[in-house]
Amino acid sequence: MIAVYGAATSGNCWKAAQILRLTGQPFDWVETDSNGGATGTSAFLALNPNGKVPIAVLSDGSVITESNAILLHFAEGTLWLPPPGLARTRVYEWLFFEQYSHEPYIAVARNLTTYLKTADQFPERMAQCMARGAKALGVMERRLSGHEWLTDAGPTIADLALFAYTHVADEGGFVLADYPGVAAWVARLSALPGMTTLRRAR
């Protein structure tokens, strides 16, 4: 049985669980609170020296790190990932966009605002998150104002990766109604069979 170590409120961790659900692969979830320090223990660092969740542990003990590598691994051979060629490269582009230009701002704004509740202690960092997060949502809007999905291959792991923190971007102070193409895409993805959404702060 596959085991996923992750935090229930993390979009990166949601990705791992969601691709396994969509591809019909059973797994155990091992709740691992990264904000609470559970990824810094020597036991966890033995699994991932970079000290981050999610990780997926395969039945033979192999450990897969990096949320988007986990998406690529479990999507291989399914409709969620086109075969090699330009169609797959389009997926790769969005996956790297997500980790470099989207998550560091949209996920961090959400974590500081809603979970760590320390946004007011970091005004410069929050300002950067809001400016660069808005830029990332603008890049998505440019595509999604005229297309149903991020790539021409139908819904793929590119959509899952960007959905992870976009559908809860309001918890970081972003207003999705300002990006109508993105908002419609969030609704479209949410309606797909087998889709779940991230646990939200109460």
Place this chain on the structure above:
Amino acid sequence: MIAVYGAATSGNCWKAAQILRLTGQPFDWVETDSNGGATGTSAFLALNPNGKVPIAVLSDGSVITESNAILLHFAEGTLWLPPPGLARTRVYEWLFFEQYSHEPYIAVARNLTTYLKTADQFPERMAQCMARGAKALGVMERRLSGHEWLTDAGPTIADLALFAYTHVADEGGFVLADYPGVAAWVARLSALPGMTTLRRAR
């Protein structure tokens, strides 16, 4: 003919040129100074709405963005990228590690220190770059102290991606001699046929 738009001092741009050289594909280089604003023009934004180099423009006009997506695209079907399966997933892991946990600190420290020369204006940001950059080099050292390459598949685009900013990390204030496995790997990669190194500040 493929055209690569890039800045000669950028490690991300070096990746695009290097994989094309290693796989024997001729290309034109279009020098594009990101520090000087050349990626913010409307002409450039029409090619990449995210306003970043490198981009690769194929002979049919298709544009590929994101340095590690460019590596994956041109390495497909070569020895620089294993076929799908766990061996390829190991490459994916390092590519995402590079863009999330390495480049934002090691490349940014170098750019602020050596190119923009504004490191003293951003002491908190530089301190974060040095701490998290050292952590990233430590993760690499843990692997490379006991192995020749980042994955078990021999030299791959994972090694190229991490080489890009690691081999010039001293320009950001990092001391590679503190990471002997990493330093030996830099020398090993540099000695491969067809390898080039990044233009360095004079």
